[in-house]
Amino acid sequence: MRRKRNSGGRSGYTLVELLLAITFMAVIGAIASSALLLFFRSSDYARAKSTAHMEGLMAMERMVHGIQKSTAVAIPNGATPIRSTLAFSGSVNDDNDFYFGDALFPRVDEDPDLDDNADATPGIQLIDDDGDTAVDEGGNAADDDEDGTADEETLNGLDDDGDGQVDEDLGADTTGDGAPGITAMDDDGDGTVDEGSAADDDEDGASNEDPMNFMVYQLSGTQLLERGPAGTTDRVVANNVTAFSVLYEPESPGVYGPRYQVTLILDDGNGELITFTEYVFPRNTLQRTGKRVR
Numbered sequence: 001m002r003r004k005r006n007s008g009g010r011s012g013y014t015l016v017e018l019l020l021a022i023t024f025m026a027v028i029g030a031i032a033s034s035a036l037l038l039f040f041r042s043s044d045y046a047r048a049k050s051t052a053h054m055e056g057l058m059a060m061e062r063m064v065h066g067i068q069k070s071t072a073v074a075i076p077n078g079a080t081p082i083r084s085t086l087a088f089s090g091s092v093n094d095d096n097d098f099y100f101g102d103a104l105f106p107r108v109d110e111d112p113d114l115d116d117n118a119d120a121t122p123g124i125q126l127i128d129d130d131g132d133t134a135v136d137e138g139g140n141a142a143d144d145d146e147d148g149t150a151d152e153e154t155l156n157g158l159d160d161d162g163d164g165q166v167d168e169d170l171g172a173d174t175t176g177d178g179a180p181g182i183t184a185m186d187d188d189g190d191g192t193v194d195e196g197s198a199a200d201d202d203e204d205g206a207s208n209e210d211p212m213n214f215m216v217y218q219l220s221g222t223q224l225l226e227r228g229p230a231g232t233t234d235r236v237v238a239n240n241v242t243a244f245s246v247l248y249e250p251e252s253p254g255v256y257g258p259r260y261q262v263t264l265i266l267d268d269g270n271g272e273l274i275t276f277t278e279y280v281f282p283r284n285t286l287q288r289t290g291k292r293v294r
Contacts, residue, residue, distance in 0.1 A: 030200065048269035052240060054274045056266045059224055059238040063262050064280045065108055066090070066215055071284050072126065074214060076248040078164025079145075080131030081205075084217050086122055086246045086262070088282070090228065092213040100189055108284075111201040113208035114142035114151055114172050119228070122146045124214050132161075144169040172199040172208055219244050224264070228247045241266040257281055 181187030
C-alpha cells in the first residue's frame with residue numbers, strides 16, 4: 001500500500017493504517033489491563049490467605065501455650081467435654097513467689113479463697129461454666145462450678161462430686177486436710193512443714209492471696225475474643241471465624257493426664273476455609289498437688 005505524499009513531498013499514513021494501528025494498540029492495552037487485573041487479584045487473594053493463616057496460627061499459639069502452662073483448665077471438662085468456650089488459669093503470680101526461690105519456677109494460682117477466681121460470682125463471671133445455658137446461676141460466689149453446691153471438691157486429682165470434673169470447686173483449704181498446704185509436706189521449701197493456718201495453701205504466711213486468673217476464649221459473631229480476669233478488656237485474636245471448639249479427653253491407659261483438642265476454622269476472605277487443629281496436654285495441672293512442677 002502506497003503512502004500518500006503531501007504538498008511538501010513527505011509521505012503520510014492512510015486512514016486504514018491509522019485505524020489498524022489504533023485497533024492494535026487497543027488490543028495490546030486490553031491484554032495488558034487484563035494481565036494487571038489478574039495480577040492484582042492474585043496478589044489480593046494471596047495477601048488475604050496469608051493474613052488469615054498468620055492470624056489463625058497466632059490465635060492457636062496463644063491458646064495451646066496457655067493450656068500447657070495452666071494449673072487448671074475449667075472449660076471444657078468431663079461434664080461438658082466439647083464446648084465453644086475455652087477457659088484456663090493464666091500465668092499470673094499474684095504474690096510473686098517461686099518454687100526453690102527460682103524465678104524459672106513460679107508458684108501460680110496456688111492459694112485461692114472460697115471464690116476460686118475472686119470475681120464475686122459463681123464460676124467465671126458472665127460464662128456458662130457447666131454448659132447448661134445458664135450464666136452465673138445460684139448467687140453463691142463460692143460455687144465455682146455452678147452446680148448448686150459450694151466447695152465440695154478437694155485438691156486430690158479425683159472427681160469428688162461425681163460430675164465429671166476434677167478439683168473444680170475448692171474451699172479455702174484446697175486440700176481439705178486441715179493443714180497449711182499439703183499435710184506433712186514442706187510446700188514452700190523453707191525447711192519447715194505445715195506452718196501457718198489451714199487456709200494458707202502455699203505456707204507463705206498469707207492466706208487466700210493467689211486466686212485463679214482465668215483466660216477465656218469465646219466466639220462473638222465471627223470474631224474469637226480473648227478475655228482476661230475480671231476488669232480487663234476483651235481482645236480480638238481472630239476474625240472471619242466460622243467455627244471454634246475445644247474437646248476434652250480424660251486420662252486413659254497409656255496417656256498421662258487429660259488432653260484437649262483445639263479446633264479453629266477461618267474464612268480466608270476468598271470463600272475458602274483454613275482449618276487449624278492441635279492436641280495439647282496441660283503440663284502444669286498437677287503442680288498444685290505437689291506431683292509435678294513443670
